[in-house]
Amino acid sequence: MAYMNANIQTVAGNSVLRMIANAFAAFKAAAAQRAVYRQVFTELENMTDRDLADIGIARGDITAVATKAAFGDH
Numbered sequence: 001m002a003y004m005n006a007n008i009q010t011v012a013g014n015s016v017l018r019m020i021a022n023a024f025a026a027f028k029a030a031a032a033q034r035a036v037y038r039q040v041f042t043e044l045e046n047m048t049d050r051d052l053a054d055i056g057i058a059r060g061d062i063t064a065v066a067t068k069a070a071f072g073d074h
Helices: 016-045 049-054 059-071
Strands: none
Touching: 016 059, 049 059
16 A cells, blocks of 8 residues: 555554654754854854954863853753
């Protein structure tokens, strides 16, 4: 047959389509986090050392600040 049964159950009890939707949502959220990381990192990287000092960030802390902005405290 040329159709898929949306009621196929997995071991966990979720349908295959639900699992695909969850995977897509996770991928979309991760892409958004990566975009925030890239934006924050690029903006800070382009600042002068004096500008960074004015906002209390050392150049060596840019990666940590961008990571915290994008992914939170982990």
